[in-house]
Amino acid sequence: MSQAATTRTPEIIAPPRRHRADQPTESSPFQGVRLTTTLVVAIITVFTLLGAGRLDLGPLEARLGMASGERIGPFGLVYGAWEPGLLPARLVPSQLWAWFYGGVTATAASVRWPEAIAAALIALVASRRVGAVLGNRAAILAALTTAGTVAMIDRSAAGLGLLDGAIAWLVYGVTGSYALMIKPIVPDLNLIAGLGAVLALDRLRSRGPDLAVGLLAGVASLAGGWPMLAVVAVPSFVLGSKEGAKPGRAVVGALAIGLAWSVWAWSTARFEAWAAAVALPLVKGPTWTLALWVLAYALPWSTLAVLPAFRSIRDGWSEEGKTFVLDWLKIVGALALAGTLIPGLGNAARVPILLGLAMASAAGLERVIGDWSSLSKGAKRTFWTATIAGTVGWAALASPIFGYVAAAIGAYRSLAIVLIGVALIAPAVALAGQTKARPILGVLAMVLVCLGLKLAHWGVIVPEWNYRASQGPWGRAIGQWMPRTATLYFINATTFNPGIPDRDRWPADLAFHTGRKVRQIPAPEALDVEPRGRSPHFVLLHPSEFERWPKTAPPIQLVRTLQDRTGEPRVLARTEGPMYPDRRKELGE
Numbered sequence: 001m002s003q004a005a006t007t008r009t010p011e012i013i014a015p016p017r018r019h020r021a022d023q024p025t026e027s028s029p030f031q032g033v034r035l036t037t038t039l040v041v042a043i044i045t046v047f048t049l050l051g052a053g054r055l056d057l058g059p060l061e062a063r064l065g066m067a068s069g070e071r072i073g074p075f076g077l078v079y080g081a082w083e084p085g086l087l088p089a090r091l092v093p094s095q096l097w098a099w100f101y102g103g104v105t106a107t108a109a110s111v112r113w114p115e116a117i118a119a120a121l122i123a124l125v126a127s128r129r130v131g132a133v134l135g136n137r138a139a140i141l142a143a144l145t146t147a148g149t150v151a152m153i154d155r156s157a158a159g160l161g162l163l164d165g166a167i168a169w170l171v172y173g174v175t176g177s178y179a180l181m182i183k184p185i186v187p188d189l190n191l192i193a194g195l196g197a198v199l200a201l202d203r204l205r206s207r208g209p210d211l212a213v214g215l216l217a218g219v220a221s222l223a224g225g226w227p228m229l230a231v232v233a234v235p236s237f238v239l240g241s242k243e244g245a246k247p248g249r250a251v252v253g254a255l256a257i258g259l260a261w262s263v264w265a266w267s268t269a270r271f272e273a274w275a276a277a278v279a280l281p282l283v284k285g286p287t288w289t290l291a292l293w294v295l296a297y298a299l300p301w302s303t304l305a306v307l308p309a310f311r312s313i314r315d316g317w318s319e320e321g322k323t324f325v326l327d328w329l330k331i332v333g334a335l336a337l338a339g340t341l342i343p344g345l346g347n348a349a350r351v352p353i354l355l356g357l358a359m360a361s362a363a364g365l366e367r368v369i370g371d372w373s374s375l376s377k378g379a380k381r382t383f384w385t386a387t388i389a390g391t392v393g394w395a396a397l398a399s400p401i402f403g404y405v406a407a408a409i410g411a412y413r414s415l416a417i418v419l420i421g422v423a424l425i426a427p428a429v430a431l432a433g434q435t436k437a438r439p440i441l442g443v444l445a446m447v448l449v450c451l452g453l454k455l456a457h458w459g460v461i462v463p464e465w466n467y468r469a470s471q472g473p474w475g476r477a478i479g480q481w482m483p484r485t486a487t488l489y490f491i492n493a494t495t496f497n498p499g500i501p502d503r504d505r506w507p508a509d510l511a512f513h514t515g516r517k518v519r520q521i522p523a524p525e526a527l528d529v530e531p532r533g534r535s536p537h538f539v540l541l542h543p544s545e546f547e548r549w550p551k552t553a554p555p556i557q558l559v560r561t562l563q564d565r566t567g568e569p570r571v572l573a574r575t576e577g578p579m580y581p582d583r584r585k586e587l588g589e
Contacts, residue, residue: 036136040143044123047147047450048155051458052116053109056470058158060188061111062509066518068094069106074265075273078508079520082269084277088261089222090192093117105484105515108472115155118191122198122355123147129202130359133321134366141369141443142362145304148450151189151297151354153457158465160187160297167289187293187347193228194351196220200232201352205327208242214253221254222261227281227348229254234338235331280344287346290339294353300394300449303386305357307364310379316367325363332356368439384434387442391427394449398423398456405460415459422452474564475513481560481572482538483579487517490540491524506540524553527575536577546571 057065067076067086072095076086093114098106123146131139146152154160164187171177200216207213213232220228236247265274287293295302307313308325317325332353339349367375368383399420406416426448433441466472482488490506511518516538521527527537539556541549549556556573563569 033136036131036139039140040124040127043140043143044120044127044147047454048116048119048123048152050454051462053107053112054458054466055108055112055156055462056466056472057108057111057509057512058156058470059507059509060157061108062471062507062512064091064094065106065108065111065512066508067091068098068110069517070095074261074268075277079511079518081520082273084273084280087222087225087277089196089219090190090224093192105517106512107515112155115189115191118195119147119152119155122191122195122351123152125195125198125202126355126359126362129324130362133324134317134363137369138362138366141365142359144447144450145301145361145365146355146358148447148454149298149301149354149358150453151350153454154297155189155191157188158469159457159461160189160293164289164293167292187350189350190224190347191351193220193224193348196223197228197231197348197352198355201235201331204232204236205239205324205331208245209236209247209250210245211249211253214250214255215257217250218254218257221258224348225281225344226258226278227345229258230338230342230345231335231348231352235334238330238334239327281348282343284344284346286341286343287339290346290349290353291336294336294350294357298354298357300390300446300453301361302357303390304361304364304383306382306386307368307379308360310376310382312374312376312379313364313367316371316374317363321363325360328356328359332360365443369443372437372439383439383442384430387430387446388427388434391430391445391449394452395423395427398452402456402460412460415455419452419456419460422448422455426452470513471507471510471565472513474562475510476515477562478510478540478570478572479514479516482514482516483535484516486535486538487519487530488514488538488540489519489521489527489530491545492520492522524550527554535579536575538572538574541571541573543569543571546573 063078063083064076064086066078067083068091070077072088072092073082074088075082075084076091077083078086094106094110097113098110101107101109123143126146127139127143130142151160196216197220200213200220203210203216204213217229217232220232262274265277298305308329314322314325335345335349335353335356339346339353364383368379372380402416402419402423406413406420409416426445429448430442430445433439433445478488488511490511519530521530524539527539530537537554538559543561546556546558554575556575559572559574561569561571
């Protein structure tokens with residue numbers, strides 16, 4: 001053999017690499033599980049957890065706040081009586097938070113933080129599910145379209161209720177009907193119950209009804225009542241049957257949890273409380289504004305949920321991706337119809353509908369960013385119309401509002417100028433993206449709108465609500481005249497003095513923000529049977545009640561005369577006895 005034949009040149013053999021068209025390239029900014037996870041966590045933290053506990057409670061949440069400082073039961077305790085509308089699965093997280101962080105009494109954070117954590121978990125579920133079928137980029141977009149909505153940023157019944165008020169005025173202006181103004185629809189997002197419903201629906205969609213679906217629906221019903229069971233049951237008719245599904249086990253699981261709670265309620269409270277909890281959703285009536293509410297509070301992304309209607313958008317998805325998105329759109333349609341027509345189902349359907357729209361928007365945006373050139377003209381035109389309209393609408397709304405804020409309130413001037421700047425930059429970015437045919441700029445413009453909404457809520461709306469609109473300052477002004485362990489009593493105004501109108505009743509949020517336990521009694525004489533402890537009884541009264549205090553009741557003396565936000569006087573009085581009893585002998589000092 002020749003020298004050339006026997007001498008071998010060493011070779012470097014590279015391992016084989018598989019190149020797939022559906023995998024991102026190495027230069028893609030969306031590649032990598034770590035980067036995806038980091039971005040998803042950052043998005044969810046900014047939009048749902050930043051400043052989560054700062055907002056004072058409104059009237060609806062205040063009842064939950066008062067119950068969070070009481071003992072655990074099948075219902076919440078408000079004013080010392082069972083509240084059928086507060087169920088244990090929604091109440092226990094707030095009670096645990098109050099126990100660990102509330103100190104002597106519960107704070108607003110005991111209500112706000114569990115709801116914020118539930119919102120973060122819902123956004124995380126959306127991100128993981130969309131990412132599993134459409135990739136890492138879609139996971140990031142799903143976190144953005146879920147957590148970056150108005151509903152998830154605000155989360156309060158007071159803030160979200162402004163939409164129904166605006167819709168009521170709109171209906172009155174168009175039709176002349178007072179119906180929605182006389183009986184407003186107060187939205188209760190109830191994210192804890194919504195989280196249970198979302199998990200149940202996700203498993204129902206992927207595996208069909210089984211024991212786990214029934215148990216998850218049952219847990220959701222312990223936070224939101226039996227309508228949560230209907231929210232899971234209604235979509236099962238439009239999704240169709242799955243191989244291996246066991247609907248009987250789902251029914252058994254849900255009934256087992258409902259029966260266990262009922263036995264607990266029957267053994268702890270009166271039967272009437274259980275019956276009131278079961279019947280309560282039926283008295284709310286149909287939610288005629290549900291579709292408008294969901295579209296408005298899923299902004300700024302809800303307008304992009306129409307993208308999957310275009311075939312060029314759907315053609316780029318895998319079969320699994322198509323099934324996933326279309327199933328969730330079926331769920332959205334079924335719940336929107338049922339929530340509008342069936343009494344009591346409107347509030348329960350809000351969170352799943354919001355989630356379905358968010359995931360549909362994320363799936364459409366994934367195609368817009370990933371393969372713009374293959375989209376139809378209709379899909380491209382819809383995308384640019386939605387992004388430009390959204391950014392221009394936010395600029396038109398934010399510029400005059402925050403211009404006034406900058407001029408009138410010096411404390412917010414710097415922040416208001418930033419908000420105006422961001423609001424004006426967003427439509428410029430969207431228009432530049434349309435001119436250059438770069439859809440990523442359109443998405444970036446919508447992100448700027450989300451950041452503007454969050455910054456406005458966190459930096460302006462929350463402090464303004466806390467210091468001007470909420471009952472917090474008035475309640476804390478009352479509480480400062482009482483020992484921290486004292487209990488505040490007030491008389492049922494209708495029982496004690498039928499001449500006092502209902503507006504003079506002390507609202508729940510005022511009672512909560514006193515930072516003291518609050519009890520309602522039917523008559524002044526009932527103070528004699530209340531446990532006294534070491535401090536006198538404190539009573540919040542209308543001036544006429546104080547002047548006409550009956551001689552048959554325990555004598556009281558004036559502590560302080562205060563005013564409410566309208567200038568009407570309130571009287572804080574107490575029974576006789578030392579405000580701070582001498583405990584030196586007891587402590588050995």
